[in-house]
Amino acid sequence: MPPRTRLTRHSTPESEMAAEDLEWERSKISNQDLNMMKKLGLMKKEDAIRFPSEESYPNPPMEYRVSFVDHLIRGLSAPIHDFLRGLLFVYGIQLHQLTPNSILHISIFITLCECFLGIPPNWALWKRIFLLRRNASRNATYNIGGVVICVRTDVDYFDVKFPDSVQGWRKKWLYIHEESANSVEHNIIPFDGNAKIQRRRSWDAEASEEEKKATEALMSRIHQLQNTRGKELSGVQITAYFLRIRVQPLQARKNPLWTYAGGNDANRLSSDLSAKDLEKLIRRISRLNKKDPVPSSCRVEPYSSTNPLPENHPTMASLPPLPEDGEVEEQAIVAEDNQGSSLHESEVAGSHKSAASHEKEVESEASESTQSLPPAVSPKNKRKRDDAEASGTSKPEEAVPSHPKSAYDPYLETLISSDDEVVPNVDVAARTSTSHTLVASETPVEGEETSPLRQNVGTATPPSSPLVPSPKRARVETIPEPTLPSSSSSNPLLDDPMIKDLIRIGSQFIGYREYASKAEEKLAEANNRADALVQKLEQSEAARKKAELVASEAKAEADEAKAKVASVEELQKRLEDAESALNEHKTAQAAREEGILKRLKSQIRRTEAQTNQGFDLENPVNDPLLDTLSYLELHGSEIREGVSNASAGLSTLFPYFFPKKEEPPTFLALAKSFNSSEDLGLKMRQENMKVAVESTVALVADSQQTVDWMKVGDTDQIEQSRWRSLIKAAKPNTKKILAYLGIKPSSTPSSSRPEV
Structure with missing residues (x-):
């Protein structure tokens, strides 16, 4: 027989429609949050952060992404780290779907790897420690903060002391600038508020045997850091360290943290926080109360420029797959979640909780949502129901009455059917439930073999399907039960109640022939409409590509204009610098000339005092420096003439005073001869x-x-x-x-x- 076509109809409560939209509301950021972000250096650049105005649903401008205040204060900044980008890709989630405690988990892990293990953040080590779970409560499932990062129950990891609940964080959303929007590297996934959270196989991905062997030394080192007496390292100490050095772990950085160079490090966003602000921030993102001391330093000295890595230290690079690496097998979507796969965010506040505690649902954070959503159908209960129906033991439920004036349209019913729920493959007996599932098959041909029916069908007459038309409109061909002549002996096969029921059920199928043909027509019409929609989708895709091309060209022109403006500004700045340097040079030259003039005048006064002779210039040029030099030249000429006469006189007297000596060749030596102590x-x-x-x-x-x-x-x-x-x-x-x-x-x- 040809494969059966399954049409599914669901009744969707209004509270369940657009569940993602109901969680967003107008952003409310306090002055205290603004002051904290300024002190952390998150608003140092003018366009780093933009705040929503009146919108109640995120609509980020071009080159901006949606984030939260509590994400930023826990180590997030753009452009994001390759490790975080890989996690978002492998897990198939967006940034706004992670809770603040999950963001802090990633920040602590990166700081641990770079500062205390001396390696880049390691994907194999991450898989040994963490897994992902859905965040939900008894009354609702979330899209904002809909997933949480949990520590595996069999792993001994740091006690981070997360708060039990981060109240009101979903209301503090904003836009952060995507600095590397021109390149693929370090890009944040574009915001998509309609994207649903779908559990993937990568959420539970475990390290392979080879990866476990390669990271065994790292796990031993983590155990040693936790348990070395007198040098115990805690999650709060790691958190306080990266907050104290003012480096965001989740930001793409030029240098790793093991090369941290102190106050002059290029990766620092701001100067050191005051002790009061640092203590306030640590108490805000942890579970420390006023009596618990805030660690002022780590008991284990982290790697840095003053404490470099040992020689031949292994790097052990291992990043999660990135989008440019292609799809990965672990991204396959898991069709059904089990009950233990979702938990509330507050349940991962402690890092060492058992699996039983993960199955608890705490409603402390559910109050933040503007409207509670109805509970989803439990997958386990669904499978139990399917098994019961397959065994023929399911109890018929009350049928939902259809609207008397509306006829059933399989095309419309197909459009409103749920895309997430997988309908089990059921037989005729399953149609007695209220799942509104219709199995339409081709009209059986006379003499064609039909599929065998189940042998455990009840003897009671099965009720008619709720989708069957009313008796006035239905065309049901009734096949009378075959009767044997009274003279002949009764056939035991025909007298069998099961055979009678089979004949009765077969007669009911005859009433579906006309409906099946109509359903086929509707399906053909639906296929035509789907083809038209596909064509329109292709046209819209072409228009989208064209718009993207135009937008990219416009962006390129804008970037070129920005570059030109920047070049003009740079030239203007260089001109201003040159003018400033010239003015400084003129000032220095004037001061130098004034000093020279002062010294020349002093020499002129001394010469006039010694020679008792002064001069007047015949033709002064009215330039103080040049006129003073002219005076100096006159005095120099007079001095030279006097020295010449003195030399001649001394040469004449020398033989009389020193008859037995030879006259010195220079005037200075000759003058010294006459200046003897004798x-x-x-x-x-x-x-x-x-x-x-x-x-x-x-x-x-x-x-x-x-x-x-x-x-x-x-x-x-x-x-x-x-x-x-x-x-x-x-x-x-x-x-x-x-x-x-x-x-x-x-x-x-x-x-x-x-x-x-």
Whole structure:
């Protein structure tokens, strides 16, 4: 037989329609949140964050993405880290679907890897520690914060001390600038408020045996960090560390955290927080109360520029698959969730809860939603119902009465059917339930073998399907039960109640022939409409591509215009810098000229004071510096002339004062000869006196007179008055005596006293 076509009809409560839209409402961000983001450096750039105005549903501008205040203060910044981008891709979720505690889980993990393990965030290690679960309560399932990151129950991990509930975080949404929108790398997934959360196989992905073997040393190191006595490391310490160094772990950074260089690090967003602000922030994102101390430092020194990695330290790079790497097998959607696959966000506040605690549902955070949604059908109960129906033990439920004026349209019923619910393959007995499932088949041909019916069908006459037309409109061919002549013996096969029921059920199927043909016509019409919709979709896709092309061209032109504006601004800035430098140079030059002029005037005054001679310029140029230089030139000429005359005079006197020495070649040495510590005048007079005495002795000897020279030499025996009278008598004839002796007279200073 040809395959049966299944049409499904569901009654959807109004509260369940557009469940994602009901969770969004107008953003309400307090001044306290604004001040905290400013102190954290999240608003340092002018266009880094935009706040919604009056809209109650996110409509991010171009190059912006939707985020939350509680995400940003827990380490999120754009452009995002490759590890976070890979997690969003592998898990098939969006950024707004993660809870604040889940964001903090990722920040702590990246800080742990880079600062205390000395490796990039490792995908294999992540799979050994964490898994993903749906976030729900008894009354609602969420889209905002609809998934949570949980620690596996068999893993010993850090006690992070998450708060039991982060109240009101869904109302504090905003837009963050996607800085790398021009490239694929580090891009955040575009916001899609209608995207539904679908559980995937990657949510429970475990590390392979090879990955477990490669990360065994890392798990041992984590255990050592937790349990080393006196050096225990906690999740709160890791959180306080990345908040204290002012580096966002979930941001794409130039350098890893093990190269952190302190206050001058390029990845820092702001200066250090005050102790009060840091303590307030840590208490806000953790479960610490006022009595619990806030850690001021880590008991284990993290890797940094002052504590570098050991030599030959393994990097062990392992990132989750990225979108450009293609689809991964773990992204396959799991058709049905089991009951243990969803839990409330508050249940993962502790990192070491059992699986039983994961199945609890806490309603503390459900009050944040503007309207509660009806509970979804439990997959386990659904399978139990299917099994019961297959076994023929299901109890018939009351049929939902259809509207008396509306006829059943299979095309419309197909459009309103749920896309998420998978309808089990049921037989005729299953049609007695209220699932509104109609099985339409082709009219059985006479002599064609029909599919065998189940053998455990009840003896009671099955009620008619709710989708069968009313008796006035239905065309049901009744096949009378075959009767045997009374004369013949009864056939035991025909008397079997099961066979009778089978014949009765077969007669009911005859009433579906006309309806089946109509259903086929409706299906054909629906296929035609679907083809038309596909064509329109292709046209809209072409228009979308064209619009994207136009938008990309416009964006390229805008970027080019921005670049030109930036170049003009840069040139203008360079011109301003040049003008400023020129003004500074002029100021320095003026100060230098003033200093030179001051020194020249001082030298001129000293020269005039020493030479007792001043000058007046004949043709001044009225420039203080040039006129002063002219004065200096005049004084220089006068000094040079004086030095020349002094040199000539000293050269003439030198043989008289230094008869046995050679005249020095330079004026400076010649002048130093006359500036000796000896009294050159006294020395010359003594020399002249010696010549005079010798001349006297020679004159006396030439006169052939007898002189007692012993008496003459003994001045004490010579009467001074007589000696002076002799000298006075001989003075008129001094020149004659000297000329006789061949001696030229030498001048003697008038102030000097003649030596005896």
